[in-house]
Amino acid sequence: MTSWIQLHCRRLQRMKIWPHVTEKTIQMPLYEHPDSSEIALLPLLRALADPIRLEVVRHLARVDYANCAALLGDRPKSSMSHHFQVLRESGLVKTDVQGVQHLNALRRAEIDARFPGLLDAVLRD
Structure with missing residues (x-):
């Protein structure tokens, strides 16, 4: 199952808003x-x-x-x-x-x- 973080990263990469975004850079802190x-x-x-x-x-x-x-x-x-x-x-x-x-x-x-x-x-x- 694809997480919301993975979907959001792919969307940002496709839109070329933030091409180097990864799951690690977008995840909220624990x-x-x-x-x-x-x-x-x-x-x-x-x-x-x-x-x-x-x-x-x-x-x-x-x-x-x-x-x-x-x-x-x-x-x-x-x-x-x-x-x-x-x-x-x-x-x-x-x-x-x-x-x-x-x-x-x-x-x-x-x-x-x-x-x-x-x-x-x-x-x-």
Whole structure:
């Protein structure tokens, strides 16, 4: 089966818009996430100390996943990109790339297993 990336590459090559495009140059980046055993308390608390990141975590706690556009609000993409990076590196959020969509999910089960009661306490209004 031909992937959408392969089809898009062939289309761009045929149109001579970008003749040297390959699947590797067009594919969206994959993100690295810490293993659940590597998640540490201090980075988690630092990530949650920011009001914007706390708002993102609260939103993700109410839904299974959300794309970046749903979480941007009226904030600049560049600052939100930084906030998502901090959340990913702390282990709070997992970002999966599906096509051009970046789907974010709270790693609730892993955080609860590592630090029982932490998210419940933080997410209380």
